Amino acid sequence: MASISETLLFFSIILALSRAMHSASVVEDLNNLKPPPDFSTTIRNNCIHNPSLRYCNSSDLNEIFKSTIVASHLCNESRNPNCVETFPKIDLRSRPKIAPLYLSFSFFWKYCPLSILSIDLSNNSMKGSFPIDVLQCTQIQALDLSHNELTGDVPIHSFSPLTNLTLLNLSYNYFSESTMSDTEFFKRFNASSFIHSGLLPNQKKFTIKVIILLVGFPIFVILMVGCFGWLFFVRPDFLPRVFRRENKFTPSMLKAATDGFSRENLVGKGEGVDMYRGVLRDGTQVRIEIYRDDISRESQRRFEEECKVLVQLSHENIVQVLGSCSRRKLRAIITEWMEGENVEMWLSRSAPSWKHRLKILMGVVKGMCYLHEEWPEVGYDLRTSSVLLSDNLEPLISRFKVGDQSSSTRKIHKIGVFLLEILVSSRLSDESKSGEVRFIDHIRKHYPGNLREVIDERMKMTENSFDQAKQLIRLGLMCTDQSSSHHPHLSQIADIITRAYESWNVLASPTHKRSPGDKGHKRIQSR
Structure with missing residues (x-):
């Protein structure tokens, strides 16, 4: 082989x-x-x-x-x-x-x-x-x-x-x-x-693919642009944060946050304004003030400019403004939600101690000083009904007006009224101007000899705290004296309240020792 x-x-x-x-x-x-x-x-x-x-x-x-x-x-x-x-x-x-x-x-x-x-x-x-x-x-x-x-x-x-x-x-x-x-x-x-x-x-398949590509791709792009545009202008909260307009809210976002502006979420109602509690898509709880009046384009522009300023406010005694919604028939300001109550409710519901009242005054004055020094163009509505309280009883100024032309005298008057409301047993007037005048006149009649008749009798006060209250009532009357052309400056008011607060802390300290003649801790008996 x-x-x-x-x-x-x-x-x-x-x-x-x-x-x-x-x-x-x-x-x-x-x-x-x-x-x-x-x-x-x-x-x-x-x-x-x-x-x-x-x-x-x-x-x-x-x-x-x-x-x-x-x-x-x-x-x-x-x-x-x-x-x-x-x-x-x-x-x-x-x-x-x-x-x-x-x-x-x-x-x-x-x-x-x-x-x-x-x-x-x-x-x-x-x-x-x-x-x-x-x-x-x-x-x-x-x-x-x-x-x-x-x-x-x-x-x-x-x-x-x-x-x-x-x-x-x-x-x-x-x-x-x-x-x-x-x-x-x-x-x-x-x-x-x-x-x-x-x-x-x-x-044949290639031709079909080309046709689909040439026709379908533009349609796809248009749909994507339309979808993105809808999200951007209607529901930007669905977009990544980088694509959102900072501090801007839309009516649809507010409607979703309040469950369609439901009655259950309506927490307050005033002339031309509805106040809602809402929950944003990321879980943040907010307070929404909605104004439904129809305004001009110029007014809408001013509102937008105001909101640009308000979102920049940052202080522990000022409510944080998260953003706004600006439409001609629907405007809104969105702020952080506070679970607590306002000062007016707090005073009427409980019997706050002298310490807590001083703390409220101290916080409000600090917030006022911040606005006076950093944002002089921002005015504020300083009333016990508009100052909110946080969980740890920190006061928060909550209502503002950009471009407020109120004089410094008017602002001093407001802090004077607020101070008197904190100390006096009850407000003897309504919200009208005449009621405020009667309230101040009532206190002035009892000053200085008969202040025990007007000071909140629920406070258990020592002689020292009574003297402090007397001094602060005098300060409040000076701030609200319409006949005088000389009123204390905000810095002087802050200094007096700060010294009163610090003095009380020293007296209340366990390490503080009374001198033999010190009668500061003797209780004042209410009549």
């Missing part, structure tokens, strides 16, 4: 087995036949004469023997004229029951005979992925896998060793469309090799 031509070395093995196999099926022969005694010698001699034979690098003689059995059967199935002398082609076209069987013999393709130049597996209804094993026959010149139902990707890189391949037909399959048309491998063949294979760009 060593003298046989190198191209037919492989078939010298088949010759020794052909008689026994013609009457048996390939599966039966694989199970029953054993290598002849000189099989190993034959393989060795063949590899000496032709080292390029694929089985020469393998030591698995049993696998090599099985491949020769499959080769003999496949040669006959492929209708080769003389399977002993030549095996030029594998022709299993239109053999759907046999083709999958031979494709399953991976050991055969591993030792694919070098004489095979053509493989035809067309029209077999084969399903699944590309039969990559056949590409181990790297010497082939023609490969036909057309008219099947193959799917998935074509292993383009596995075709690289097939340098002799000149005819390829992958038509009528369902491969995945890829960038195969851009590869050098693809350029070796014409389009007829890939008709309806899924590999060629479908011109």
Whole structure:
């Protein structure tokens, strides 16, 4: 067998087995036949004469023997004229029951005979992925896998060793469309090799995609811009913070925060203003003052300018303004929500101690000084009903007016009235100006000799605290004296209240020792 031509070395093995196999099926022969005694010698001699034979690098003689059995059967199935002398082609076209069987013999393709130049597996209804094993026959010149139902990707890189391949037909399959048309491998063949294979760009589908892109993309952009615009102008609280207009609220945001301006969230009502409790989308609780009067564009502009100033106010005794909503028929100021009550409710509900009353006065004056020094253009409504209390009884000035032209005398008058309301047992007037005058006159009649008649009798006062209260009532009367042209300055008022507060703290300290003649802690008995 060593003298046989190198191209037919492989078939010298088949010759020794052909008689026994013609009457048996390939599966039966694989199970029953054993290598002849000189099989190993034959393989060795063949590899000496032709080292390029694929089985020469393998030591698995049993696998090599099985491949020769499959080769003999496949040669006959492929209708080769003389399977002993030549095996030029594998022709299993239109053999759907046999083709999958031979494709399953991976050991055969591993030792694919070098004489095979053509493989035809067309029209077999084969399903699944590309039969990559056949590409181990790297010497082939023609490969036909057309008219099947193959799917998935074509292993383009596995075709690289097939340098002799000149005819390829992958038509009528369902491969995945890829960038195969851009590869050098693809350029070796014409389009007829890939008709309806899924590999060629479908011109009709391409046209549809272009139309969808040209028409759909602008529509998508318009919808996105419209959606973003709607969010930006109507519900900016759904946008990331970087896209929001700082301190700006919209009617829709306020409506959502108050559950549609429900009665349950209405906490106050005045002339032209409704006050609501609301919860913003991020969970922040807020107080919303809504003004529903129709105003001119100039008034709306002034309101917006005022709000730009108010959101910049920052002090522990001033309610934080979070933002505003400015529309001609709906304006609103949004501030932080305070769970507590106002000073008027606090005075009427409880019996605040002298210490707590001083603390309220101290906080209000500090807030006034801040506004006077930092924001002189900001006016404020200083009344016990408009000063709120935080959880730790810190007073918070809550109503402002930017561009307030009130004179300093008027502001001093307001702090005087507020001071007197803090100390006197009850306000003997209504909110009108005449009521305020009667209230002040009532206190002035009892000053200084009969102040115990007007000071809140619920306070348990020492002589020292009574003296402090007397001094502060005198200060309040000086601030509200309409007949005088000289009133104390805000800095003087702050200094007097601060000294009274600090003095009380010293007297109330456990470490403070009374002198033998000190009667400061003697209780004042109310009449």
